[in-house]
Amino acid sequence: MAYPRTMYVNLILIMLFCTPMTNALMIEDLDYVCPYSAKLFSTFYTSVRPIILQNYQSRLQVVFRQHVQPWHPSSTLTHEAGAAVLKIAPDKFWEFSAALFSHQEEFFDVSVVNETRNKTYQRLAKIAATVGVDEHEMLELLNISEVIADGQLNTGNKVTNDIKLMVKVRH
Template structure:
């Protein structure tokens, strides 16, 4: 599936002089422990291999996949959408930082705070990787003023979240993480994939 231009930061690597032959898509939820396991292995151990050996052949896309039974999932992905607006080149780095704080956004960790308070904490994490904290809050904050009577208008990234959810629904992704390779689900890749298994898979499918 093609990538919305506004979400270009979800690509792992900047565009090369030639279009890569293959596309790997990682459908990941920020508050899913299995997503964290896959992402952490990929980001720390597999990313360097791709840059070294496969950069001209493979593009990797992080597809944000909200799991709505965790209410904070939407809030964390809104933060990801805000980073894509402010500093798209920081998206993967922000994602790594957020996964390192993942448990701080589990159900029990957010149950007694307001939505805007959760946004404040997410903005502080973004600031650790060089994203402007005040810009983050401006995009995420829900106004408490009634104003013209709009009580359910969302925030400044709501429309981006709608696009992400719609595109995921079109292809029917449910489980997180889910991996697609060249437009087809790749069931052999799971959250338990080791760095060695990743290298073997890449050698077989991309080299």
């Protein structure tokens, strides 16, 4: 299987410069509703990750940097789900990401255009449940209350601040 050029270059650099005494960092900026991110993730998860786990695990750290793309309205919602998984079951994050990418088209613009935000969260929580993340806990973190609290109409959910931090750290 051919690797995407950037991943191939990263992997070659890792192979060339990782000696038993050095550590390397591989950062992948990915968006759950970007078709190109799905291709990159799929290649990494199925072809590159096994090589890393077998040969470079002690010398290489791979970072999945969540890259919210605001021109895809459901991008924020999917990344909020990723943030919720990181809070509830961080060891399930990569597996959740693989499951979410396999359902990616269900979160494209035309797939969510007539759906409420909380309904989208319900679907995301069901995907998380397929990899062993507690669906109820997901919804506790994700759902937006319909009750006005202290006159606030724009309170977000329990991972809003995590998403703000992810976005701000990038810039």
